[in-house]
Amino acid sequence: MDSADDVIDVTHQLEKLDFHHPYTPYDVQELFMRTVYQVLEAGEGQVGILESPTGTGKSLSLICASLTWLRNHKSTRHEAALQAAGEEYKDEPAWLVDQLLRRKREELVRRWDDREKRLEAVRIKEKTLEDRSRKRRRIDEAAATGSQKVDDEDAEWLLDDWESRDARPQDALSGLSKESREVLERLGLGGPKKRDEDEELLEEEIKVRGSPPVTVQDKMVTSVDLLHVANPLAAVPVHHRTAPPVISILAAVVRSQRAADDVGDVSRLGSVQAINDRCAELQQNKSGKKCSFVPKEELLSQTHQFRDAALATLPDIEDLHQLGKSLAVCPYYASRTALPGAEIVTLPYPLLLQKSARDALGIKLEGNVVIIDEAHNVMDAVANVHAAELKLSDLRKGRGMLGVYVKRFGKKLKGENRVNVGQVGRVINGLTEWMEGAKNFKQEHGIVDPNDLTRPKGIDQINMYELIQYIQESKLAYKIESYAAHVDSDKEAGKAGATARPSSPVLHALVSFLVALANPSSEGRIFYQKMTGPLADIQLSYLLLSPTHAFSSIASSARAVILAGGTMSPFEDYRNHLFPSLAAPKVTTLSCGHVIPPQNLCVWTLAGTRPGAPPFEFSYQRRGDREMIAELGLAVLNMCAVVPDGVVVFFPSYGYLDEVVGVWQQQRGAAAPIWDRLQTRKTVFREAKGGSSDEVLQQYTDAILGSGTGDGVTKAKGALLLSVVGGKMSEGINFSDRLGRCVMVVGLPYPNIASPEWKAKMEYIESTTLSNLVASSKDMRKEEAAAQAKQAARDFYENACMRAVNQSIGRAIRHRGDYAAIVLADRRYGAERIRGKLPAWIRGGMATAPAGATGDEKGGMLGGLMGALGGFFRGKGVG
Known part of the structure; x- marks a missing residue:
């Protein structure tokens, strides 16, 4: 246990810290930065819930405090590593140990300085290019695709041969062609690293992961550009600029919406999953419209240029798009090569809050710091990421599209493809049957028992996890919808070869709903709602009742989590529903005053x-x-x-x-x-x-x-x-x-407490609180526990x-x-x-x-x- 003198000493050290703030900070900013630093320094599993009113420079204070801690922490780690090396050779002569440690220190400093010189050279080059107003290079897609021949005009929509799950290699790059896989493996994405030593940047083991909205990401980049922080490896601060490398994972959106837009109308597909499927299709050799931005041998040099420029110039999302366009590389893949060398990684809520999205991008939280700015709506964001909706009209459209597809390709479907396409049809028919029956319900809305929903047509006999994986990996939804759109456009235009573009990605909505349906019932509820209008439509909605489980992978993996916002009050919900099992000493809260008199x-x-x-x-x-x-x-x-x-x-x-x-x-x-x-x-x-x-x-x-x-x-x-x-x-x-x-x-x-959604939330909080109270305190009377559980639900509502x-x-x-x-x-x-x-x-x-x-x-x-x-x-x- 720390003594009072130790606490006073730590407080004194924090007060003397230079946070490298570019302006003279307000008192509330000093308090805010010290609190952030203290949470990060305290060790594993720390959480800070911090409130600083809008107008008090919260975002800039977050950056100053976190980067000061990051550089100090790295410096301390390097010193500790050198001391450990000295202990290992303590029996050797002192002069030999001193020489060894000096060489190790010089090597670390040399590597850092080499990295800084390299990035500085890129900055100078970029500035020269801007000053000369050189025109950006454009790619002629027609020339790249005009020479390609497609033997089978239906190849774009025909499903690949599908092996059983046990026989398939479990590989994150399984959707790419062999050539693309080899290139990405050489880049260190999904396979063993094969980069040359001279292409390697000093990898940053500890990073700051930021999750702000798009506008805040732009502000973060601007704020970082103001800072000049010390080289963590040198004995004295370096004189040249050492602003931390930043990479924005919003480039994932650029992947299809911008870079490949001219190739296949990707950004107009209307669904993230549809965009991803189309992007993957454009990387395959069998398509006559292959994406020229796909990683390949001749683009290795440009990819490395993209990486270095991204780390050197503090780009925002538009800069990454323009950089990828000028170098003729996909910003999505190229930006991933910059991740190891970045000290700050910014990404939006959906990419941080979903483990599958983090895994796909290679984002690892272990040992890193997660800072969520504008975190007042983080619980709603978790719920929205996992929410899903499905309408009866969508199912009818999907059934029609599936019929058109099977009529054309049914005889070519074999083995696993035939079985899985048949199961998709059963799911559509079973859900349609239930929703048709729901029209006769007396109530306009209510809660649905998942067992009732999956009983028609024997849906409950289908392995839903394997079916979802099949639909996602085979890109079945995209193929069916794009072929149906192709047929419709042919009918309207009266000619072949019209661009296939699904107008509404209804099958992707089905997949999202099936993913939600496969979640444990205790975490969420499914609701039905009768829709007004001439179609007499029915809508099914999945609502995540608690963010605890979905957020647990972040809370348990990261070294520390900071939730910051202008209006975080009241704090109780974040502590009770995001970190319910965390001991009280590990949670720090702060509500700053305003800078106004x-x-x-x-x-x-x-x-x-x-x-x-x-x-x-x-x-x-x-x-x-x-x-x-x-x-x-x-x-x-x-x-x-x-x-x-x-x-x-x-x-x-x-x-x-x-x-x-x-x-x-x-x-x-x-x-x-x-x-x-x-x-x-x-x-x-x-x-x-x-x-x-x-x-x-x-x-x-x-x-x-x-x-x-x-x-x-x-x-x-x-x-x-x-x-x-x-x-x-x-x-x-x-x-x-x-x-x-x-x-x-x-x-x-x-x-509206009378709504089914809020009724379900209140019941869930009350029941889980009661269970936790009974489990943690056997001496508590049932009446007292029940009263506390009811109050917990009322507090959440209020x-x-x-x-x-x-x-x-x-x-x-x-x-x-x-x-x-x-x-x-x-x-x-x-x-x-x-x-x-x-x-x-x-x-x-x-x-x-x-x-x-x-x-x-x-x-x-x-x-x-x-x-x-x-x-x-x-x-x-x-x-």
């Missing part, structure tokens, strides 16, 4: 407008109260008279927003409708479900910024934007400065609501000089339990009633709010 934030709970009027409680049971809705309109009207520029109001749902607007548009007595009166105060905009958020946001922005104050310019009256929590405006939209001087949240946006609220109110304050008011319109926000789930910086900005206050001020009524808003904006000189 306290006087730049005003937070107010609005419980109602006046005594005698309906209190603001927008619960599902009471939200339809028309008088309360009218009072809300009067509150917004009064706020718009005091708040300058932009006001954003978030409602619980699109349906409720429509209901509120409907009440506001109605005339009450002699006064004009509230809706008309709002138009005189602000230009009013409204987010519509399914509408274009970009267009509405641009109009809202123009209404605020289009007119300003100045010589001969009339001051704009500003704008009011009515939006929805969880909608397009509540996440990722920047309402900084004049665009968001006030943000109001109406009610608590709880999910936390989902509060995460949505926190994400919405985080839209307003975006930088140190920004200021805004936040109004929480519901008396339930006054409860200590609810307030405790708000971010610390929001709680710190909550207005308190002055001493001796009575009436409106003390009760959170409109009069108190207007006084607080008036004083707040007068203090900013804009009241």
Whole structure:
């Protein structure tokens, strides 16, 4: 156990660390970076759940802290290795040991310096190319494919001979031609490494794996480019640039959507699996449209150039695409050669959260650090990655496509192909039969027992795992869909040779659903939903109830995991559902304050407008109260008279927003409708479900910024934007400065607890919590355990609501000089339990009633709010 002196010493060392921040960091950034460093340094199995508000430089702080730790850790490891070597030869003469250690150290430094010089040379070359504006080389696909002859016009769609599973070699490169396999093996991808010594880069054993959204990846690359960190092998920092090599695995998307797009309309296939299948098809010799970007002998030099340039120039995703295009190599395969030499690997959620995707890309987490930025929705992301949907109309289309395919190729199918194609037909017919029967169900939606679903046509007798593997490896879905599209295009065009392109990848949707169906029933549920419309369609949906099992491969493999976001509160769900078995000392949480001064934030709970009027409680049971809705309109009207520029109001749902607007548009007595009166105060905009958020946001922005104050310019009256929590405006939209001087949240946006999905989630959490409590504490009474289990389910439900609220109110304050008011319109926000789930910086900005206050001020009524808003904006000189 560490002594108090040891703890103080570690804290002192952290305070003295130079994190190589390119600017003068704020105090909250220093705290954030020290916490990240401490989590990474603490050892195996550490987890950090960290919250730092938007505008506090969170992403840059993450990079500074993680790379400082990475370089320091490597330096320490190298020193430890040298000391271990000295211990091994401790019986030898001292001068001999000193000479040995000096040579080992010099060799390590030489290898690192050689690597840096090589990358620097590439940087200089790339800069020269940019300065000279040399035109990028283009590939003439027509010349590459025009000389190829296809003996069998049906070769593209005919299934290869299929051996039994036991007879097939289990090889990650089994989908490629022999020539491609040999080339990739020489590149170290899927086979023994055969690279020459002079082609080898110093491999980075410890890496930072980042999983941000696409826009954040671009920001990460820019942030890394600002840093200059020390050579971990040299005694003193090197003088030339040592920014860490970064490779973005978003190049996997480029693989088909960009590089091979001109070869076979790959990017228009509409499904990731369909794109992958088509890409694999274009690598086969039998196709008349072979991809010229496929790895081959004459492209080895270009592939190495791509690798070196990618490691030297900190490229974003567009840069990787252009680099691959200029060198005539596939960015997907070529970028994989850069993985060993990269210190930072960025990849999006789907590629990190799925073990199969990581394995396919050669991404290994063991001993590495995983940092997930914008992690507030990581649990939803896990569920989305494993979700699947299938409609009855899809099955009917799929059955028609299969019929067309079998009619043409049925006699050519032999052995395993015949058996497996027949099983696919049985699965389609069995699921169709069940869904046809579901039309007669009384309920519009509900939970489906997987056993009932697989009983028709004897689907439960089929080995689903082997069938899924067959469909994926044989590319059956792509072949059937593309041939059916080819037949349809021939009928329409009246000529042969039309480009085969499936319009809707329905069989790939079937495969995704079968994968979900094969999952253990305890992890997920299958739901049916009757669809409205003339087709009377039925939809089956698979929902992953808990992310625990799916996330466990990451939590158990990585050295450390950092979850960071602007609004992570409340923290309990991440700890309970992502790391439930992790001991409490291994989890570090942090909620940073904001960089803005306290006087730049005003937070107010609005419980109602006046005594005698309906209190603001927008619960599902009471939200339809028309008088309360009218009072809300009067509150917004009064706020718009005091708040300058932009006001954003978030409602619980699109349906409720429509209901509120409907009440506001109605005339009450002699006064004009509230809706008309709002138009005189602000230009009013409204987010519509399914509408274009970009267009509405641009109009809202123009209404605020289009007119300003100045010589001969009339001051704009500003704008009011009515939006929805969880909608397009509540996440990722920047309402900084004049665009968001006030943000109001109406009610608590709880999910629909009556929906089958949320019922299943609540039941799952309650049952698993009860089982864990009984197993861990035999002395606990059943009644007490049951009560705690019910409370755990209620907390999860409430936390989902509060995460949505926190994400919405985080839209307003975006930088140190920004200021805004936040109004929480519901008396339930006054409860200590609810307030405790708000971010610390929001709680710190909550207005308190002055001493001796009575009436409106003390009760959170409109009069108190207007006084607080008036004083707040007068203090900013804009009241």
